[in-house]
Amino acid sequence: MDRGTQHAATALIDAVRERTTAARVAEAAAFVAVGDWASAHTSDEVVGDPITVLGEWHDESHAETLAGDHFLELGGPGAPVVAEFCIGEVAAARGCSFDAARRLVGDALELRYRLPRVHARVAAGEVDVWRGRRIAQSTRTLTFDAAGFVDRHIAYVAAKATGPEVDRLVAEAAARFDPETTEAERAEADGERHLTIELGDVAFADPLTGTLRGTVDVHGTLDLADALDLERTVAHVARQLVDLGCDQALDVRRSIALGEIARRCNGVATLEYDEDQPPTQARTRREVVLFVHLDEAAITGTLNGFGPGIDACTGRTGIDLARLDTPGAPRGAVTVEQVQAWCAAPDTTVVVKPVIDLNTEDAVNGYTPPDRIADHVRARWPRCVFPFCTRSSRTADLDHCDAFDQHGPAGQTSTANLFPLCRRHHRLKTHREMRTGRRWTYRPTHPDDGEPPNALIWTSPMGLTYLVDRDGTRPWPPPRPAPEPSDET
Structure with a gap:
């Protein structure tokens, strides 16, 4: 790629970045405006107070009252109630249905009054509106204090927090601030465990094609520890089938593995044994x-x-x-x-x-890191360190930032030189692009040069740079703030 072509391609990527940023800022401004409008139509009452809201009256004596405007509980406990009719204005302004506008107003109130830190980042354009709304929808049932706990712990990583991570934090907040309900729900979930083998609906023939299939559906709900045991065993037997010459797809091998596990128990699963009749196979611990x-x-x-x-x-x-x-x-x-x-x-x-002290460094001379170093690196970097990637480091490869040289100095495999990369981004970093002949590269930051500590700077094949730290990803160097408007005419 010649210099002119590269310059044109870089300009296109810059245009994508600029327009994406502008769209994010505009969407955040519109979302804040919705919150401002809803806030102007709230009552002094808050959710949780003994007030009358739409849906609580059902008899004819309240028909006249129901014909007028009402205050609705759209946020969680502690958020103000909002007039129903103001939502119609929002729906008309946005060109959406009333129900969609109602959900939008509810999310705006939840963020403004119960998640102020996340709201501030959304308003500043640092967090996408859809991410803020996702968090708000998860905290609606929490107590006011529990929502504040979520707000404090997720605000600084809200730009990169995945849905499951938000759900886990919400569950932790519920357990901390309402342990009785949490324990009752856990006990109830234990009672919902089941394993169903649909032998009554054996699919001997496809209803559309008439093809003989001879399969059945199996589904269930297990305790987490039991599910981990089953997953570990099924995965192990599925790998053994490959060694034995089975060339079926992975999903097929996993289904075969479950049958093999059953046959290894001779068709009978026993939990206790008579001393006179010891088991033929020891139970896996x-x-x-x-x-x-x-x-x-x-x-x-x-x-x-x-x-x-x-x-x-x-x-x-x-x-x-x-x-x-x-x-x-x-x-x-x-x-x-x-x-x-x-x-x-x-x-x-x-x-x-053992406890890992992330403030210390460790190194070995070989290429493959031992478990203690691998655990240290993954604890320090919970996710793949490629820009904007959210994959867990537990399943990622460990990459040498400075390539390992078998003739080089000792200690190249260290906690300071290893970083987790998921397999896809490991390939992006390792192999060059066909058109440009370049590849993604990265390096640790240099705090002595004014760069943030404990971060990485990535450079794309087009020469664009990004800073990645535990808080997320952002363009680097950061864009300069717009100049203040002059008072001169």
């Missing part, structure tokens, strides 16, 4: 791997001077949440009671990983 994340509060039993065993977030006694960070399992907080139930079984092996 459950392994629970706990990655321990401790801070001073957990070690000393105090939180911000609140005293032994007092949670600073809730003011309640006890630190009753554990953080699950296990490969192959969804990340997030679970109750201590849940962990106790998993570990209480007599056939469970508990592996506790």
